[in-house]
Amino acid sequence: xxxxxxxxxxxxxxxxxxxxxxxxxxxxRCDAELICRPVLxxxxxxxxxxxxxxxxxxxxxxxxxxxxxxxxxxxxxxxYNPHFIFVTLAAMRGAVWADSAGCLEAYNRTxxxxxxxxxxxxxxxxxxxxxxxxxxxxxxxxxxxxxxxxIKTRLIENTNGAVDRGVFGVPTVFVxxxxxxxxxxxxxxxxxxxx
Numbered sequence: 001x002x003x004x005x006x007x008x009x010x011x012x013x014x015x016x017x018x019x020x021x022x023x024x025x026x027x028x029r030c031d032a033e034l035i036c037r038p039v040l041x042x043x044x045x046x047x048x049x050x051x052x053x054x055x056x057x058x059x060x061x062x063x064x065x066x067x068x069x070x071x072x073x074x075x076x077x078x079x080y081n082p083h084f085i086f087v088t089l090a091a092m093r094g095a096v097w098a099d100s101a102g103c104l105e106a107y108n109r110t111x112x113x114x115x116x117x118x119x120x121x122x123x124x125x126x127x128x129x130x131x132x133x134x135x136x137x138x139x140x141x142x143x144x145x146x147x148x149x150x151i152k153t154r155l156i157e158n159t160n161g162a163v164d165r166g167v168f169g170v171p172t173v174f175v176x177x178x179x180x181x182x183x184x185x186x187x188x189x190x191x192x193x194x195x
């Protein structure tokens with residue numbers, strides 16, 4: 001049985017973007033299956049009493065300096081998004097739709113890069129629709145789907161399920177039931193896969 005790497009994420013997290021840039025290659029090298037689990041970070045925060053470190057000015061400055069250092073070390077582009085902090089409800093519902101439509105990989109690339117490379121607004125349905133249309137994805141289908149009760153329910157279930165597993169923020173990765181929080185814990189993910 002192929003090993004699995006479960007990746008809990010939200011496009012509003014710049015560190016989830018960094019993890020996303022690395023996990024596919026880690027999984028390829030370790031012969032593991034990457035399972036993407038979109039959640040609503042705001043829902044995780046509400047359920048756990050956690051809050052974004054970006055609301056503390058000194059921590060926010062340090063965090064983005066650290067993200068730039070990691071992006072440089074990974075050799076990936078990164079640009080601070082002037083729209084940050086944005087509400088990702090529409091974007092994350094869209095990820096649930098994309099998963100069911102078989103285009104989650106392309107959707108993830110489009111939304112993560114729109115947010116953290118292209119500095120685009122992804123904070124409402126209209127903005128997400130423009131980003132999807134520009135990328136050649138089915139924006140009309142996505143915008144219709146995110147209003148459907150089953151898509152809304154599935155995102156709630158994903159989020160609640162994550163909280164039930166101990167998730168308090170993103171990115172969070174599980175390997176063989178062991179939780180690793182933060183993109184800076186990817187070396188531990190590699191070690192877990194090597195066992």
